[in-house]
Amino acid sequence: MQHTSTQDTLVGLFVASGIVGLFFLAMQVSNLTSFVDEDSYTVTARFDNSGGLKIKSPVSAAGVKVGKVSSIYLDPKTYQSVVQLSINSKFNTLPDDTTASIFTAGLLGEQYVNLEPGGSDVYLQKNGKIEITQSAIILEKVIGQFLFKSAEEKK
C-alpha cells in the first residue's frame, strides 16, 4: 500500500477538476443560469400560427431576452395556437397593448417571440393577455404568394 500524500492530493485535484468541469458545463454552457429564473409571470398570447416556435424558445423585447415560452397548445374551439410566455419579473412594465410577433433569428435560425411595446399606461399583469399578435411567417406561404402574384402581373 504505497499511498503517499502526493497521490491523495492528486486524486483530490482530479475530483475537484471534475466538479469544476461539470460546474462549467452547467453554468457557462447550458441554460441552467436562466433556469433559475428568480421570479417570472405568465402572459398568454394567441397566434393564428405559431410556426416553429418551441417550448423554451426565447422571448425578447428590443433584442433583449426577457423570458421564454413556457407552453404551447391548440385552442380546440378557435383553432388558434395559445402560447404562454414566462416573463422575468424585472420586466414588469410592459404596456397592455404590446404586440407579440414570431420572428426568425437569421435566415435559418430558430424562431422567437418578439415583444413590441405600445403606448398604453396600463401594464400587463400576471396571467394577462397580449391581444395584438402577428403570426409566424411561413416561408412556403410567402414564396407561394410571391409566385402567384408575379404570375398574375405577367398576364
Added chain:
Amino acid sequence: MDNSVSSQDSLVSVRNLSFSRGNQKIFDNISLDFQRGKITAIMGPSGTGKTTLLKLIGGQLFPDKGTITVDGQNVHNLRRTELYNLRKRLGMLFQSGALLTDMNVFDNVAFPLREHTHLPESMIRTLVLMKLQAVGLRGARKLMPNELSGGMSRRVALARAIALDPMMILYDEPFTGQDPISMGVLVHLIKSLNSTLGLTSIIVSHDVHDTSAIADYIYVLSGGKIVGEGTPKEIQESDSEWVQQFMTGAADGPVHFHYPAKDYVDDLMSSGKRY
C-alpha cells in the same frame, strides 16, 4: 465420514478422494493422513496433481468424490465464512511466492494482519519484524518483490504465511529452482519453524534428497494412486520398482520416458500430415 483410529491424531485426513480434470483422472480414490505436529511430504513426478491436492485441502477446488477433513471440519461442506475462518489458520507457500507485486516486503507480510486484525500499526510493525527476523530478511523490508531473488521471495512468502500464527502450512514445491545455499536455508527454516511453532507441515515436492531429510512421513503418488508410503527410511528401502525409480531417478522404468504416442516408426512414415 471415516473415523478410523489412525485419523484420531491427524490434522488433515483425506478419504477416498477422486478428482478429474476434463477426461484426465488426477486422483483415483486415494486416502491420506497428515499427523499433527509432523512434516508430511507428498512426492511424485511432475503432473501427478500434487499442487491440486493442496488446492483441494485449501478448499479452492472441489473433489468429484470423497471427503477432506481439516481439524475435524469437512472442508467442502463449510460455508463461505467458515471456510475463510479455517483458511486464516492455514498458511500456504506458493511455488512462485505469490507476493503482491505492488507492495514492498514489509507490507506484504503485514497484509494478512491488516486484513484480518484491527491491531494498531505499532503492533503490526513489531509482529512483521518478528516474522521477518525468523526468515532472516528483516533488513530487506523496504525492497519490492521484483528486487528479490527467488529464494528471498519464498522466504518473504513464508514470513507472510506464518504472520497469523497458523496451525498448518502447506508448501508447494518449496525447493524447486533454488541454488544449494537457499535450498539449505529453506530446509532449515521449514524444519525449525515446524518444531518451534508447533506447526503441522505438508510439503509437496519432487526433490527426493532434501525432502526426505526433513519429512517425518512420505507419500509417493503416481498416476492418481499412492504407490508408496512410509518414513523416509522405509521409502528408501522400499522394494516397489516404481518407488525405486523415483528415488534413484532412473530415466526409464515403470514411468516411461516417453509421453504416450503412436508407434515411432509408423509415426515417422505417415508423411503428409502436419502433426
Added chain:
Amino acid sequence: MIQFIQNLGRNTCISFNKLGRSTYFLLQTMSGMFSVLGRPRLLLNQMYSVGVLSFLIITISGLFVGMVLGLQGFYTLSDFGAEETLGVMVAASLVRELGPVVSALLFAGRAGSALTAEIGLMKATEQLSGMEMMAVDPIKRIITPRFLAGLISMPILAALFSAVGIIGGQMIGCGLLGVDEGAYWSQMQANIDFQDDIINGVIKSIVFGFVTSWIALFEGYDAIPTSEGVSRATTRTVVNSAFSILGLDFILTALMFGDN
C-alpha cells in the same frame, strides 16, 4: 455444413456461458461495495491509477477534438452564414456525444487495458489464489475498488473532456476565425439544455464507465493465466469495450433524444 452448425452451437453455448459467468462476477463485485466504502484508502489508490493517470490523455484529446470541431464547424456553418451558432454545434456534439463516447473509448484503451493486464498477471502469478488462501476475498479486495474507481472516474473524465473541448472550440472559433465571442457563448447557453443535454451526457458516461470497468475486470479475472492468455484478454477488453460503448451509445441516444 454439419460442422458449421456444430461450431455455431458450441460458440453460442460458450458465449452464453461467458455472459453468465460475467454476470455472476458483476454481482459478486457489487456485493463488495459496502466493505470498500468502509475502506476509502483502497478506493483512493485506484482512483489514482484509473482516474488521475488518464487525466492527461483525456484533456489533451478533448482540446484537440474541440479545436477540430471549431474548425470544421466554422467552414460548414459559414456557408449558411450561421457562424454565430458555432458554439451550439461544438457544445452539443461534445456534451451529447463526443464527450462521453470518445473519453470512454480512450478510457478503455488507457485504463481498461491496464486493469485487464494487471488482474490477468495477478492471476498468472498466483496472487489472487494466494489471497484466497489468506482468507482474503480477491473480488472484494482487488476487483471492487477498481470497479468503483472506474465508475466514479468516467463521468469526471467525460465532463473534463467536454469542458476542455468547448474551450478548444472557442480558441479556434473566436480566437482564430473571428466568431464573435459573445455569440459563441450566448447561443450555446440558449440552446444547450441542462437537463436534456448535460445530465444525459453524464448518465451516458456513467453507463460507459460501468460497462468498460466491468469488461476490463472480468476479462482480466477470466484470462487464461499465461502470457498469451493475458495479451488476448487485453485485446478483448479494448475490442469489446469499444463495441459496447458504441452500441450502447446508439441505444441511449435513441432513448434520450428520440422524442424531440
